[in-house]
Amino acid sequence: MIHEVDEVLKRIIGGGALTGSGVDVSLEAPTRDWAAxxxxxxxxxxxxxxxxDVARRQRGTTPVVDDRGAVLKHRQPPRWFRLSYLVTAWTKQPQDExxxxxxxxxxLIxxxxxxxxxxxxxLGALGLSVPLTVAGTQTESRSLAEIWSALGGELKPSLDVVVTAPFPAAPEYDAGPPVTEGAAVRVRGIDGTLEGSPERSHRSLRPADPASTSAGGTGSGGRAPFRGSEGPQPR
Structure with a gap:
């Protein structure tokens, strides 16, 4: 997931106002050796x-469905992480930077x-949009001065860019197979036997079955009505 965010950010920065400028976009640590x-x-x-980003953490599970709407798996909601980038410009003149x-x-705005x-x-397979903030209030515990000190360089003007990206959580749980056959109900007679008792069946409809929207296909609430067999009903 992290390398995919790197790819997206590099593509966005290299486009826009910098399209065709020939300015290189690097993800390396801006150390003295790199600058040299x-x-x-x-x-x-x-x-x-x-x-x-613990404020985005969710509990429970979410269903994974196919194109017919049948539930294939249950997975935990993704965990969201704040990826903070220090964006700087490097030229020979401060005005150009x-x-x-x-x-x-x-x-980026x-x-x-x-x-x-x-x-x-x-990252795209999750189907979730990803927020991006630029030059916002810094919430990380490390100050920019500490970061530049660790890099061994001098403090430079920079933009703090934060991408809050989802990371898939594990494990996934397989769901049971979808119901493809209807239930059948038989009612016992007064004497407690099933002999001569008619059978009432309920036809199961798949989520995308066209029969579910045809005339007589469903009753109220999207359920197929019970169809009893011909003949006298038990009293």
């Missing part, structure tokens, strides 16, 4: 913090929500 190897303008998006940061800001259809791999 750089020979062209670059945007660095360094993942410096990962922690769960500020222009690059402004371009990144203009690109409209992207408050990332739709599921633009997310790759297992």
């Amino acid at each position: 190897r750089r020979n062209a303008p670059a945007i660095n998006a360094y993942l410096y913090d990962i922690r769960e 500020h222009r690059l940061l402004a371009a990144v800001l203009a690109t 409209p992207r408050e929500i990332l739709a599921a259809d633009e997310l790759p791999g297992s």
